[in-house]
């Protein structure tokens with residue numbers, strides 16, 4: 003693998019802990035992501051995604067043993083621990099219900115917590131759901147709530163991440179237009195995804211490149227939208243997968259890694275936690291050359307420059323070389339490592355759900371169920387999410403074959 | 408850490424090997440959240456001789472609404488010393504559910520040890536108002552029914568059903584707070600006798616002040632370990648024989664508030680009825696809730712309930728459930744219990760409940 | 770199924786307009802406390818001192834101190850008075866106003882690594898056109914003069930108005946490379 007890996011991050015012993023139940027994704031559902039879903043309540047939004055996942059798996063609520071739900075901060079909707087109010091809508095009454103919150107990575111972490119319930123054979127079939135209904139409150143307000151006793155300077159997430167984008171540009175010498183290339187690619191991909199929030203048919207590269215700077219060096223056009231949306235998956239084991247009407251996506255590896263928000267020597271451009279998380283997942287899946295062995299990646303890219311940054315962090319490119327993959331078209335839909343064929347976070351961003359959408363889109367691809375944005379022959383796909391001050395990472399690798407076969 | 412192959416995969420035995428909690432107080436003005444959490448983290452690591460880099464998985468529970476700021480848990484993580492990066496997760500729930508997530512992680516075989524912590528600093532806001540934000544945002548929250556009012560409804564239903572009277576509630580409160588005299592971490596220790604308590608005015612009828620929990624700031628931490636790792640870390644691990652949690656409908660109007668079917672169901676799945684426990688640590692912030700839980704769990708007089716004083720003696724929201732598990736485990740580790748039941752609750756009127764059964768080595 | 774179709778099935782509600790939005794104001798008041806370490810830092814600001822804290826284990830200096838070294842997980846307690854000069858390690862220009870932020874746009878938001886510290890202080894750079902701000906630039910704090918309203922007597926980061934260039938030559942990149 004090209005990127006530096008902390009050997010301590012990779013556990014000794016077998017690739018995956020022995021005796022685990024293989025985990026299969028047999029149902030995926032999401033809502034059409036839009037800026038404001040006035041026609042549904044929070045419960046209605048979640049239920050829409052959950053019902054679609056159940057229909058995909060041809061299962062009913064009675065087949066679900068437990069529900070694992072995730073979302074970003076409760077302040078975004080103004081409901082404290084909303085899983086309590088959602089118990090009925092998600093068919094969870096008399097069942098176990100867990101609520102995960104790991105900042106922006108939460109959609110991925112939630113799926114991994116659900117997967118572990120199956121892997122540990124605690125439950126047979128688990129419904130996992132993640133959502134954000136940003137229109138119910140004001141997420142920019144939620145993100146910029148004055149942190150007591152700190153300088154009130156970070157206007158939203160863009161303000162927080164823009165200095166790190168500048169550090170990346172400076173460190174690698176990447177030309178200014180790379181961010182626009184990523185944004186243009188993802189928005190074009192989104193035209194093939196009926197669930198994507200942004201469908202900008204008239205977009206040109208020139209329009210992307212001439213958009214105003216919001217947080218210089220980040221342009222308006224290189225920024226994710228604010229969306230209402232939900233995503234759900236049905237996870238099960240070997241027996242459940244055998245009954246499934248459509249092909250399953252099999253989990254080949256999954257991991258979470260965290261590092262502190264701010265610390266002396268933190269590499270904001272390529273955080274160690276991200277490198278370690280990827281190394282762990284690849285190790286579980288027996289991947290030694292991610293660039294060659296992985297067919298496509300759904301990566302959490304809320305600001306376009308994070309695509310080249312994460313390509314390096316994830317070991318798809320050497321340090322300083324990520325932008326060259328972008329520039330040469332490798333990450334395009336028809337490149338040899340398509341990144342975000344769904345349109346990515348740049349085209350739909352229901353914050354708490356965004357990570358799960360990455361995981362779910364990876365699963366759809368290896369199931370051959372991605373529709374118009376299907377990558378031909380996708381057999382192994384990465385789903386990736388990150389959050390907080392680029393400190394929380396969650397990832398999974400899913401494949402079309404059972405990991406033990 | 409290498410996998411402990413003696414007990415690899417699902418079915419491996421998990422035990423509590425360390426527990427620590429703060430001295431719970433009405434207010435901890437002088438401490439930030441991480442300063443509140445740090446001592447209990449150090450305490451459990453010291454008890455086990457482990458360092459952060461030897462912990463396989465870390466999971467915490469806390470609430471942004473309680474703290475009054477988004478992403479509040481990210482700063483508490485500083486207390487862990489997450490470097491090199493750690494395998495870590497967080498639930499926006501009581502720490503008892505963080506412990507559950509860690510238990511699942513250990514059962515997969517992906518880790519052999521887990522650090523679980525939670526904290527609640529109620530003092531920055533008014534917890535009575537804050538908890539109203541847990542309710543259905545369209546039909547209930549706009550009415551601002553606070554936690555005490557909802558507990559009063561539940562208590563009145565219990566009285567109307569002939570299952571309790573105000574004297575029984577006062578006796579429960581008295582027994583809890585007198586038990587807390589032996590608990591150096593408790594906030595309210597000691598109580599007037601029942602006659603004296605019944606002379607006090609109502610807070611929200613039929614609840615008097617003694618029927619309600621104190622408002623507390625506090626934190627707790629637990630270390631879990633599997634199989635022989637647990638035996639190496641503690642001479643008397645408290646084995647988790649079963650653990651399960653269940654949720655009920657949210658709307659209090661569609662529930663029979665005098666019963667706790669989700670507690671009973673969780674107890675069935677945790678194997679609680681296989682043999683009677685000698686000790687039960689019940690997370691009952693209100694006196695009537697202890698009576699409801701005793702019935703749901705079929706607890707007889709042979710079971711000592713809340714020897715710690717329970718949530719009536721200290722109620723750091725988001726940590727109080729984890730503390731019940733820690734207290735039950737400590738009793739086993741001290742040789743004071745052979746089989747203990749621990750319970751945690753979340754949501755209005757006992758909406759969601761977790762039950763764990765712990766035992767010493769057979 | 771559309772909401773109107775659902776309502777049509779219930780005679781009493783046939784023809785009723787669906788409610789698609791209600792505004793429910795909610796107000797909660799919180800009184801934050803900064804904790805021991807930040808209190809020391811904030812109190813020092815009122816005396817125009819920049820007080821960091823050193824980790825006893827890894828010896829790194831944190832400002833503002835948060836009471837704990839986040840990589841070692843141990844309490845920081847040794848106070849370190851830092852000099853009033855530092856280096857810009859990275860920055861962005863904010864052109865969008867966020868609700869609740871009392872700063873005029875555009876402004877330059879930067880990480881300033883004070884000499885002797887190991888983490889950047891979040892700061893605004895002023896007194897210079899934005900296109901002249903650059904990484905490696907040496908800057909110093911501009912303190913707000915104590916005013917009659919007593920704002921200054923309350924411990925707050927508002928004690929520093931912004932940072933401005935010192936005019937010194939740029940810092941050696943090696944001096945800040947590990948701490949950006």
Ligand SMILES: [Zn+2]
Nearest residue numbers: 824827838841
């Ligand atoms: Zn240190």
